[in-house]
Amino acid sequence: MQCxxxxxxxxxxxxxxxxxxxxxxxxxxxxxxxxxAVRTRALQEHDKRAWSVHFNRADVRLLASGGDDARVKLWALNQERSVATLEAKFNVCCVRFN
Structure with a gap:
């Protein structure tokens, strides 16, 4: 796989x-x-570096990401766009589902 x-x-x-x-x-x-060994999707809604990504263990179709744009994005793998955006005051260095 190449990035x-x-x-x-x-x-x-x-x-x-x-x-x-x-x-x-x-x-x-x-x-x-x-x-x-291929990329199947590229989700491009962060305006700056994306620091963190995490799959939900209870619902494996959900994914969260966070980045320097001070946003947490919630993705549903069956959707083309993010399903929710949380705005923070500072960059988001880590995301995790609980």
């Missing part, structure tokens, strides 16, 4: 073991099919 930009974080999907999400320094959140 065009520096990777900041990765998260494995706990149910679909061949699916990996990554965030990068250009603000892109990517979904990868590790078995086929």
């Amino acid at each position: 065009a930009h520096k990777i900041s974080c990765v998260s494995w999907n706990s149910y679909h073991k061949h699916v990996l999400a990554s965030s990068d320094y250009e603000g892109t959140v990517s979904l990868w099919d590790v078995g086929a």
